[in-house]
Amino acid sequence: GQQLNQSPQSMFIQEGEDVSMNCTSSSIFNTWLWYKQDPGEGPVLLIALYKAGELTSNGRLTAQFGITRKDSFLNISASIPSDVGIYFCAGQNYGGSQGNLIFGKGTKLSVKP
């Protein structure tokens, strides 16, 4: 089946630093998404990308949908302690009533104050 390769697996950074993580796929997706998961909670959607080449921002977060439709990256600028958590990329091919999400394995972010 479809698989997403997310990197890095973990990051340990200083507060104020910028963060970059990416996701690649062996196959095409129509939509790319980035989620954040806090401890003990379910994932929460940060950004959804609908078009190849699209660059979208949400506050300090910026994400891009790769032109080949097989990759995406997420950047976090000026990290703060509350950015700590696990970030997941997900892909979706939506058609009819189908549209299951395929998740990457996650990037665990730790921020040192």
Add this chain to the structure above:
Amino acid sequence: NAGVTQTPKFQVLKTGQSMTLQCAQDMNHEYMSWYRQDPGMGLRLIHYSVGAGITDQGEVPNGYNVSRSTTEDFPLRLLSAAPSQTSVYFCASVSKPGNLYGYTFGSGTRLTVV
């Protein structure tokens, strides 16, 4: 409060026991799904449903059964628990899969099988 409610939050089972993980949503969402999350593996789809009376298998369905008799509820059944089913289970719902910002995840059920 509107949202996805999962019960129980924690459960310990002995190998061979059966149990049902409950998932309920009050948003009239047609689409519901179950994922399991294992360390370093991300979320993997177990089963999903596009509406009452309709269910289908996801990526890792073996050992799990589901049913969807109402729009609101989507229980996940483990007929004979195995240690390999130790995981955190998440239920999610959305009105339609294309409504990406409408996807809502429950807060999870942490299951340990000993």
